[in-house]
Amino acid sequence: MTKTRNAFQKAKDIFCHSGGILRTKDALKTGIQPRTLYAMRDAGLVEKVSRGLYRLPNIPPIGNPDLVTVALRIPEAVICLISALTFFEVTTQVPHEVHIARIKGAEPPRLVHPPVRVFWFSRKAFSAGIETHPIDGVPVRIYCLEKTVADCFKFRNKIGLDVVIEALKECRTRRDFSIDKLMEFARICRVSNVIRPYLEALF
DSSP states (O other): OHHHHHHHHHHHHHHHHTTTEEEHHHHHHTTOOHHHHHHHHHTTSSEEEETTEEEOTTSOOOSSHHHHHHHHHSTTOEEOHHHHHHHTTOOOOOOSSEEEEEETTSOOOOOOSSOEEEEEEOHHHHHTTEEEEEETTEEEEEEOHHHHHHHHHHTHHHHOHHHHHHHHHHHTTOTTOOHHHHHHHHHHHTOHHHHHHHHHHHO
């Protein structure tokens, strides 16, 4: 019993050092045995967030569990399009899936929950404009607002032009939004000519 308690305490310390949340494979790498992890789950000492992801129950509730889960389960992905618009609060859309960007040719992600929708980017477009935002102590890769708007124009036929125009209108009121940066990313995304008439009409 003492050995089990020691194993639990060691595992809890590792969880605490990691911000209270760990992927199963990362937990195993730190030396937590599978039987210890599952015994802690059964005893209520850790909670299952999603498949392969656990958290301590006494830490503050996760504010955005879907983005945190995606960031931990698919760390090479970047949050994009409507999911990024939602993060920046420039859309009234309620996403039912997490939009993520991947480089063309990458292996499709295997994630049941939360549901994700993958958009495939060229290497140059994928690597441009990535920011890292801490959400509930987890670093989440998200495209900056200007890159997100450019991407939305790029994929306007898939997400809806009305969504893009709404976001662009919302951006007018933001002091941190840069037209120059938007056009820089528009050139990378090859939508400069598409965006320009909307900028002339709205700004």
